[in-house]
Amino acid sequence: MRLYLRSDDGIASRDAEFFPFFHIADPTLLEGYPKKLWLKELSGDKYYRSLAAFTRWSDMWEAVRFILDRYTDRLKVSAASYLDVPALLLRPDPVSQYLVQSGVTLFNGMQFEDLHRFQLDIETYSGRTSRFSDPDRPEDRIILIAVSDSRGYAEVLDGRALSEPEMLSRLFGIITEKDPDVIEGHNIYNFDLPYILRRCRLHGVEPMLGRDGIRLKPSDGRQMRTERAMEIQIQDIPGRHIIDTWLLLQTYDHSRRKLESYGLKYAAQHFGFATDNRVYINPDRISWTWDHEPDKLAAYALDDVTETRLLSDLLSPPYFYLSQMTPFNYGTAARNGSVTKIESMIIREYVRQRVSIPSPEPTHPTTGGYADVFQTGVLGPILDIDVESLYPSIMLTEVIFPHSETLGVFSAMLESLTKRRLQAKREMKTAKDTSQKAKLDAVQSSFKILINSFYGYLGYSRGLFNDSIAADRVTRKGQELLRGLISVIGEEGGNVVEVDTDGVFFVPPPRLRTEKAEARFVEKLAATLPEGIVLTLNGRYRSMLSYKAKNYALLGYDGRITLKGSSLTSRSIERFGRRYIRQCIEAILHADVSALHDAYLKLYRDISSNRLESGDFSKTETLRDSPEEYGADVAAGKRNRSAPYEAALRELGSWRRGEKVSYYITGKDASGVGFQNCRLSDGWDPVAPDENVQFYLKRLDEISRKFEPFFTPADFRKIFSTEDLFGFSPEGISIRTDSVVRDEEEGDDSEESRMAGEPRIWLDA
DNA sequence: AGCTGTGGCAGGGAGG
DNA sequence: CCTCCCTGCCAC
Numbered sequence: 158m159r160l161y162l163r164s165d166d167g168i169a170s171r172d173a174e175f176f177p178f179f180h181i182a183d184p185t186l187l188e189g190y191p192k193k194l195w196l197k198e199l200s201g202d203k204y205y206r207s208l209a210a211f212t213r214w215s216d217m218w219e220a221v222r223f224i225l226d227r228y229t230d231r232l233k234v235s236a237a238s239y240l241d242v243p244a245l246l247l248r249p250d251p252v253s254q255y256l257v258q259s260g261v262t263l264f265n266g267m268q269f270e271d272l273h274r275f276q277l278d279i280e281t282y283s284g285r286t287s288r289f290s291d292p293d294r295p296e297d298r299i300i301l302i303a304v305s306d307s308r309g310y311a312e313v314l315d316g317r318a319l320s321e322p323e324m325l326s327r328l329f330g331i332i333t334e335k336d337p338d339v340i341e342g343h344n345i346y347n348f349d350l351p352y353i354l355r356r357c358r359l360h361g362v363e364p365m366l367g368r369d370g371i372r373l374k375p376s377d378g379r380q381m382r383t384e385r386a387m388e389i390q391i392q393d394i395p396g397r398h399i400i401d402t403w404l405l406l407q408t409y410d411h412s413r414r415k416l417e418s419y420g421l422k423y424a425a426q427h428f429g430f431a432t433d434n435r436v437y438i439n440p441d442r443i444s445w446t447w448d449h450e451p452d453k454l455a456a457y458a459l460d461d462v463t464e465t466r467l468l469s470d471l472l473s474p475p476y477f478y479l480s481q482m483t484p485f486n487y488g489t490a491a492r493n494g495s496v497t498k499i500e501s502m503i504i505r506e507y508v509r510q511r512v513s514i515p516s517p518e519p520t521h522p523t524t525g526g527y528a529d530v531f532q533t534g535v536l537g538p539i540l541d542i543d544v545e546s547l548y549p550s551i552m553l554t555e556v557i558f559p560h561s562e563t564l565g566v567f568s569a570m571l572e573s574l575t576k577r578r579l580q581a582k583r584e585m586k587t588a589k590d591t592s593q594k595a596k597l598d599a600v601q602s603s604f605k606i607l608i609n610s611f612y613g614y615l616g617y618s619r620g621l622f623n624d625s626i627a628a629d630r631v632t633r634k635g636q637e638l639l640r641g642l643i644s645v646i647g648e649e650g651g652n653v654v655e656v657d658t659d660g661v662f663f664v665p666p667p668r669l670r671t672e673k674a675e676a677r678f679v680e681k682l683a684a685t686l687p688e689g690i691v692l693t694l695n696g697r698y699r700s701m702l703s704y705k706a707k708n709y710a711l712l713g714y715d716g717r718i719t720l721k722g723s724s725l726t727s728r729s730i731e732r733f734g735r736r737y738i739r740q741c742i743e744a745i746l747h748a749d750v751s752a753l754h755d756a757y758l759k760l761y762r763d764i765s766s767n768r769l770e771s772g773d774f775s776k777t778e779t780l781r782d783s784p785e786e787y788g789a790d791v792a793a794g795k796r797n798r799s800a801p802y803e804a805a806l807r808e809l810g811s812w813r814r815g816e817k818v819s820y821y822i823t824g825k826d827a828s829g830v831g832f833q834n835c836r837l838s839d840g841w842d843p844v845a846p847d848e849n850v851q852f853y854l855k856r857l858d859e860i861s862r863k864f865e866p867f868f869t870p871a872d873f874r875k876i877f878s879t880e881d882l883f884g885f886s887p888e889g890i891s892i893r894t895d896s897v898v899r900d901e902e903e904g905d906d907s908e909e910s911r912m913a914g915e916p917r918i919w920l921d922a
Numbered sequence: 923a924g925c926t927g928t929g930g931c932a933g934g935g936a937g938g
Numbered sequence: 939c940c941t942c943c944c945t946g947c948c949a950c
Contacts, residue, residue, distance in 0.1 A: 412950090414948090414949070414950075489924085492924085493924060493925090494924085494925070494926065495926075496925085496926045497924070497925085497926095499926095522928085523927080523928075524928080525927075525928030525929050525950095526927095526928065526929070526949090526950060527929095528928095528929055528930070528949080528950080543950095547950095609926090610926055610927095611926095612926085612927075613926030613927050614926065614927090615926090615927085616926075616927050616928085617925090617926050617927075619925075619926095620926085628927080632927090632928080657929090657930095657949060657950060658928090658929090658949080658950045659950070660950080705930080705931070706929085706930055706931080706949095707929080707930055707931075707948070707949050707950085708930085708931070708948090708949090721948085721949070722930085722931075722948065722949070723931055723932070723946085723947050723948040723949085724930090724931050724932065724948090726947095726948080727931085727932080727946080727947055727948065728946090728947070728948095729932080729933080729946060729947060730932090778945095778946080779946085781945085781946090794936095795944085796935095796943090796944060796945080797934070797935040797936065797943085797944075797945095798934095798935075799934070799944095799945080800934085830934090830935075831933095831934065831935085832934085832935085859933090
């Protein structure tokens with residue numbers, strides 16, 4: 158056994174802190190030890206030969222004891238349960254979480270196609286209308302299990318022919334027999350697997366999903382804080398990898414932001430692999446369909462697993478290749494963040510060179526992206542340009558890297574990944590074979606995933622090599638580039654409408670008549686940027702409705718309208734409001750003032766005469782905090798009472814963190830306090846509607862007020878009112894376009910304006 | 923154990 | 939009334 162400790166020439170800036178680790182390498186000596194201890198990746202024994210591991214299993218405990226003896230006051234020691242790691246360690250804080258691999262990587266030489274992938278989807282029954290099926294309620298249960306695999310197999314286990322325990326046993330039988338490497342599902346982490354496990358517990362069936370049983374992780378419940386949060390109960394299915402296409406879809410959309418929902422059916426349509434005869438069933442009609450058209454439900458479930466496989470075909474390959482670059486196995490690589498991956502790669506080099514690792518520095522608030530709106534109203538035509546990979550490009554051209562990272566791994570990695578990505582993209586273009594093309598595309602996407610998080614790492618408070626001053630320099634440079642671009646566009650006769658971080662929407666100079674001329678103009682703009690900063694034309698639009706910063710609508714040359722921004726699209730706006738906003742924007746973009754008035758009038762009448770359904774005026778919100786946390790915060794005066802929580806307290810009593818509830822406002826007048834006048838939407842009765850008409854009419858007017866800036870006050874009052882006894886006429890009403898006046902340099906408070914221009918970073922004197 | 927960042931808009935309640 | 943604070947959601 159060799160034990161490496163930080164050497165005196167280590168690079169940690171604070172000498173008092175260091176991180177010992179041990180490293181033992183020689184895989185062959187591991188043979189003869191119990192499989193359970195050293196087999197983790199069970200895609201077939203042949204892949205284990207490349208695994209580095211401890212010389213002897215007992216060495217690990219020897220090392221732990223050694224460290225404990227010396228550093229017992231500082232180290233919180235935990236034994237890693239995996240042996241596919243040659244180095245581990247144990248320290249008070251972050252490093253311990255990283256599995257460090259020194260040499261050869263898992264899955265080396267394997268292709269994505271080599272994996273045997275298995276898809277799984279369950280349909281469940283709910284005895285109560287419009288509530289999710291609950292695995293802890295005896296009346297609720299699994300009614301169908303659809304399975305398929307990447308080798309053409311597909312089957313539906315049917316609750317009509319089999320009891321629930323029989324279905325479960327059959328499922329485990331199939332999995333054991335097929336013995337796949339990967340189990341895939343849409344939202345499988347949050348729904349299918351936990352549901353299956355709970356039912357297994359209920360029936361006393363062993364959940365034999367893995368090659369060696371299933372391992373559970375007690376949920377600590379602390380993970381619900383973040384957006385991506387989930388209540389993962391499954392730590393691992395030994396021997397198999399779990400791929401959740403729902404998670405992959407979110408990650409995919411994080412950088413592209415094109416998806417309106419993360420539903421499987423929506424994704425299948427978005428990516429264009431939904432078939433014409435696909436069966437669609439409204440989620441809240443599943444139980445009804447089971448009672449009345451069970452065959453239809455079976456067909457639906459089968460379509461689900463098919464689409465899951467196709468979605469996975471598209472989204473999961475990059476993670477397979479990431480597992481070849483990082484010390485994370487396939488399933489983990491598809492689940493953890495990219496910052497973790499980058500850091501593990503850096504640490505790997507430090508381990509290899511036996512240089513110690515610094516601890517994270519406290520982070521300071523840093524400058525962010527530059528966002529601004531210069532014009533509001535309807536403008537066109539519009540060009541959308543953006544700087545490609547703005548922050549990574551700045552880091553490379555300006556040579557901005559963490560100061561504590563002395564080996565230069567960070568910059569070398571970013572450079573090499575960028576180079577290799579470009580190369581993969583080039584090869585992809587010339588590749589003849591479609592499967593080769595697909596592989597290269599996956600490889601270049603996997604590089605992109607890493608490249609995009611180098612900047613984020615700088616400001617990440619728990620990054621071992623973080624450097625928020627460097628992060629601030631990057632964003633400042635980004636702001637500088639954008640401002641430069643804006644002024645050049647202005648000088649050339651363009652009219653900048655809206656800017657955000659790395660992109661600009663502008664009206665090109667009127668002298669440009671053709672698409673070609675626009676492209677040449679963009680090339681000219683690109684030429685004004687420094688070497689290494691690439692500007693591209695992202696899109697062309699017939700017109701744009703500019704509302705506020707980060708809030709706008711685009712009308713494409715194909716007639717399609719896209720809305721952006723929380724004030725126009727947010728799910729926290731009632732459905733009737735979102736629909737109404739879209740109608741209004743469509744009308745404004747087409748300069749159809751009558752349509753605006755009609756939309757207002759119709760909605761006004763629908764609300765007044767209770768013609769809307771609860772789904773139209775309900776709000777659906779996530780209960781992020783548990784009943785206890787909410788109660789405590791309210792009692793402590795840290796937060797106000799709010800309608801969704803109060804309604805849930807009254808009607809449900811309790812809930813799980815992260816559960817969503819729909820509620821609406823009741824009562825007679827619009828001035829009441831919301832949390833005292835609300836009900837869960839389940840209780841709404843179309844025969845005796847009790848929604849607060851006055852309140853929702855007020856909401857209609859509030860929402861209408863968004864369009865105030867586009868009209869003169871008199872015109873606005875005419876359009877958005879019901880007072881048209883003598884008929885409404887759009888005559889003489891036009892849509893306003895305004896330059897946004899900003900009160901810079903007002904001089905009212907010189908201290909404040911000076912501060913605004915100052916770095917937000919402060920350094921110790 | 924597992925967790926990238928900042929900036930902007932909006933609604934609701936409490937308190938001046 | 940208005941302002942402040944908190945929370946949620948969204949753009950990049």
